[in-house]
Amino acid sequence: MSTIQMPVPDAGIIAQKPQIVAALQAVLPADAVISDPAETRAYECDALTAYRCPPLAVVLPRTTEEVAAAMRICHDMGVPVVPRGAGTSLAGGALPTADSVVIATLRLREVLEIDTSNRFVRVQTGVTNLSVSGELAPLGFFYAPDPSSQLACTIAGNIAMNSGGAHCLKYGVTTNNLLGVRMVLASGEIVEIGGPLPGAAGLDLLGLICGSEGQLGIVTEATLRILPRPEGARPMLIGFDSAEVAGECVARIIRSGLLPVAIEYMDDVCLRAVEGFARAGYPDCAAVLIVEVEGSEAEIAEQTERIRAIAAALHPVEFRSSRNDDESLAIWKGRKSAFGAMGRLGDYLCLDGTVPVSKLPFTLRRIGELSREHGLEVANVFHAGDGNMHPLILFDANKPGDLERAEAFGRDILRLCVEVGGCLTGEHGVGIEKRDLMSAQYGPDDMAIQMEVKSALDPRWLLNPAKVFPLDASQPWREGTAR
Amino acid sequence: MMAPASEAELAALVADHHGRAAPLWLAGGGTRLRLPQAAALSTRALSGVVTYEPGELTLIARAGTPVAEIEALLASQGQALAFEPMDHRAILGTTGAPTVGGVVAANVSGPRRVLAGACRDHLLGVRFVDGRGRVIRNGGRVMKNVTGMDLGRLVAGSFGTLAVLTEVALKTLPLPEAQETLAFPGLDAAQAVALFSAALATPFEVSGAAFHAGTAWLRIEGLAAQVAYRRARLTALLRDHTPEVLDAAASRALWQGLRDVAHFAGEGALWRILVKPTDAPATAAALARLGGNASLDWGGGLIWYRGPGEPAQVRQAAGAGLAMLLRPSGDAPPLFPAEPPGVAAISAALRRTFDPAGILNPGLMEG
Numbered sequence A: 001m002s003t004i005q006m007p008v009p010d011a012g013i014i015a016q017k018p019q020i021v022a023a024l025q026a027v028l029p030a031d032a033v034i035s036d037p038a039e040t041r042a043y044e045c046d047a048l049t050a051y052r053c054p055p056l057a058v059v060l061p062r063t064t065e066e067v068a069a070a071m072r073i074c075h076d077m078g079v080p081v082v083p084r085g086a087g088t089s090l091a092g093g094a095l096p097t098a099d100s101v102v103i104a105t106l107r108l109r110e111v112l113e114i115d116t117s118n119r120f121v122r123v124q125t126g127v128t129n130l131s132v133s134g135e136l137a138p139l140g141f142f143y144a145p146d147p148s149s150q151l152a153c154t155i156a157g158n159i160a161m162n163s164g165g166a167h168c169l170k171y172g173v174t175t176n177n178l179l180g181v182r183m184v185l186a187s188g189e190i191v192e193i194g195g196p197l198p199g200a201a202g203l204d205l206l207g208l209i210c211g212s213e214g215q216l217g218i219v220t221e222a223t224l225r226i227l228p229r230p231e232g233a234r235p236m237l238i239g240f241d242s243a244e245v246a247g248e249c250v251a252r253i254i255r256s257g258l259l260p261v262a263i264e265y266m267d268d269v270c271l272r273a274v275e276g277f278a279r280a281g282y283p284d285c286a287a288v289l290i291v292e293v294e295g296s297e298a299e300i301a302e303q304t305e306r307i308r309a310i311a312a313a314l315h316p317v318e319f320r321s322s323r324n325d326d327e328s329l330a331i332w333k334g335r336k337s338a339f340g341a342m343g344r345l346g347d348y349l350c351l352d353g354t355v356p357v358s359k360l361p362f363t364l365r366r367i368g369e370l371s372r373e374h375g376l377e378v379a380n381v382f383h384a385g386d387g388n389m390h391p392l393i394l395f396d397a398n399k400p401g402d403l404e405r406a407e408a409f410g411r412d413i414l415r416l417c418v419e420v421g422g423c424l425t426g427e428h429g430v431g432i433e434k435r436d437l438m439s440a441q442y443g444p445d446d447m448a449i450q451m452e453v454k455s456a457l458d459p460r461w462l463l464n465p466a467k468v469f470p471l472d473a474s475q476p477w478r479e480g481t482a483r
Numbered sequence B: 001m002m003a004p005a006s007e008a009e010l011a012a013l014v015a016d017h018h019g020r021a022a023p024l025w026l027a028g029g030g031t032r033l034r035l036p037q038a039a040a041l042s043t044r045a046l047s048g049v050v051t052y053e054p055g056e057l058t059l060i061a062r063a064g065t066p067v068a069e070i071e072a073l074l075a076s077q078g079q080a081l082a083f084e085p086m087d088h089r090a091i092l093g094t095t096g097a098p099t100v101g102g103v104v105a106a107n108v109s110g111p112r113r114v115l116a117g118a119c120r121d122h123l124l125g126v127r128f129v130d131g132r133g134r135v136i137r138n139g140g141r142v143m144k145n146v147t148g149m150d151l152g153r154l155v156a157g158s159f160g161t162l163a164v165l166t167e168v169a170l171k172t173l174p175l176p177e178a179q180e181t182l183a184f185p186g187l188d189a190a191q192a193v194a195l196f197s198a199a200l201a202t203p204f205e206v207s208g209a210a211f212h213a214g215t216a217w218l219r220i221e222g223l224a225a226q227v228a229y230r231r232a233r234l235t236a237l238l239r240d241h242t243p244e245v246l247d248a249a250a251s252r253a254l255w256q257g258l259r260d261v262a263h264f265a266g267e268g269a270l271w272r273i274l275v276k277p278t279d280a281p282a283t284a285a286a287l288a289r290l291g292g293n294a295s296l297d298w299g300g301g302l303i304w305y306r307g308p309g310e311p312a313q314v315r316q317a318a319g320a321g322l323a324m325l326l327r328p329s330g331d332a333p334p335l336f337p338a339e340p341p342g343v344a345a346i347s348a349a350l351r352r353t354f355d356p357a358g359i360l361n362p363g364l365m366e367g
């Protein structure tokens, strides 16, 4: 059995299932309410597949008003609600409980307004991340945050998790590109926050909502900042025979005053897996960096030359810069297939801690030691420019006890990230996965005020139960006995 | 004025005021508000850079650290705060030294916001004392962090109505190697905003787009060769106009003045109005009918208006925009725009959460 506990579901609510479903059906189109256990199974987990639990029912609204109607019923009947986008969360952020109704926004798929003069787009949040940039491409614009899951994940999930991507070193994460939301509160009330203006009348509520993991409301529409597409982009590949030196190279590039759009890192375990899978022609060495720069041909050439000089001083085993689109694809090919390649080696847990860039070499060394202590192999592939690590812990799901060992190893790595001055999660969110580790990063008061903020917007704690906050610390809040 | 020398001392002081429901008026360097001195609390004694790691683009400083000290330190390593915070002393006629805590508390951002984002976009973490006197940490010092609720961004821009910031972690960025500015004289506001929209739709990373007294300016930055290339491309694209080119020194001086709104220094009601950029010409025209002058920044998204318009008239002229009376005539406090009712209810609930006794800058942000 896996190690993350969930609260005991409320038998009273489960017993009321027929009434709850009937109430939802009374206000929603017939195909928008799913209650047959054979069908609700499809929503029993997100991408953290080790944890599964079918919900009481699933609601698939097509409008904000339908979301609000469903939310109001759940609120009035005291039923917990799990907001859901595409279900690609790696943190169990969209994991249902047996006594909850899932409200999924994935049928809200309209692009409502594209305004290139004021540089924003307004969408319903069920659109996928990639389709937003797809809509904008003919106009010469794009939406910057680009999680690797962008083909599937939705803007709703991106906002809830404050998702990042490979290019956020230059362009920032979701919170830096979000201008406004339309949101359904726990009570069912609809509010509009922000919009195309460069600022708010009062408090920066958007900053709070972005990354709040479905704890404060269900976001149904979003106004997003859009950017003109760069003239071009080219990656280069730099191989080193030591992880330390690769880490030093990252710091020197950043200090030099250049700002590449991406600096990605892959270690030897990952490189070997990728070679066996994608044959990307990467060097067999301790660490590879992929650095991408943007601009016109001349700008790219100048930046590439400067980075080549920085790398040369550190004696790389290989330096390869792309001269054309085919070579660019070849350089990115291994990195893009890294997760698939690792999947072929077996099951893996994907972690997401961030450390200060100067602590990368030390952290990598410590992870290697922990790997030996726990007797499990780990591969490292991550966004090095901002210190956002993704250690992949390999294990065998069919071997009893292996998942638990992998989870224990993972917890040690995340505690290590916090110890060296970093944090538990850089982009995947806390969900259930890191919930009980929150106390490693935050003291009791730091956490209490976050729970008080949750209570201010969701006094009955109905939204996305058992996520983000440790179960013990949140118990009085969830049970309504706090303060 | 109270100026505690440590975070613990400050926390005890706030806890005491919380217990007595006694108001506190917060200041950093005192460049923004004219405060009732007896109940004024300054963070200026919580001063000093805690950590600066140029290779990580990270700065941690205590709230009372003067911005000038930080800017000098960063410049010594070829870096800067990319959001180029404005200095309010010229328009408010105040003395004192702007502090980094004040910058974050008011989310102060300058012209480069069109490219680099606002102060809050560069905020990595905070320490603050809430209205009960609890010391709270949120965020951290790393570039990517989604651990728990983002209270830092909520406190940024809350003008001291939620908490007293004691320490901030900010992202620093390399100073551009070269810069110049294209000046387009003889335009009206509509032509200027059309020019801005065209220029900001290019990949040439225009880092300033402002308009005043018939001249529109575009700032270009980057590596030396990049600036020359970008100038050529932009000039070709905007060939209906013939710009004058300002070199780096002239460009720097110009943008410092625009940043600090030096052209509206002195007396008279001064408004800061946020609009959708393409609404700026109509709003500027409506303001002109009230008398006075307007200038534009952020590609049209920010209007500065100095004139005799009464608050109700200015708000009507602003339409869907948000008008803040930053410099009232006389000694009155600034006047914030009102939040829509649903949003105001959320803000009120959050204020009760952070500051149950309502002691921190009470009523300041009420529109």
Ligand SMILES: Cc1cc2nc3c(=O)[nH]c(=O)nc-3n(C[C@H](O)[C@H](O)[C@H](O)COP(=O)(O)OP(=O)(O)OC[C@H]3O[C@@H](n4cnc5c(N)ncnc54)[C@H](O)[C@@H]3O)c2cc1C
Residues within 6 Å of the ligand: A046, A047, A082, A083, A084, A085, A086, A087, A088, A089, A090, A092, A093, A094, A105, A125, A146, A147, A148, A149, A152, A153, A154, A155, A156, A157, A158, A159, A160, A161, A162, A163, A164, A165, A166, A213, A214, A215, A217, A218, A219, A220, A339, A427, A428, A429, A464
């Ligand atoms: C292969 C793979 C690669 C990935 N790569 C990245 C990456 O590079 N960067 C990155 O940041 N993440 C990455 N992720 C994680 C994941 O894709 C993101 O967290 C994504 O934003 C989730 O979007 P979703 O639509 O799938 O949301 P879901 O998984 O459905 O939900 C995510 C969270 O959002 C909440 N939520 C969903 N909809 C709403 C709503 N309408 N209102 C309020 N809350 C809501 C849910 O309750 C849940 O807590 C990756 C995942 C996978 C499987």
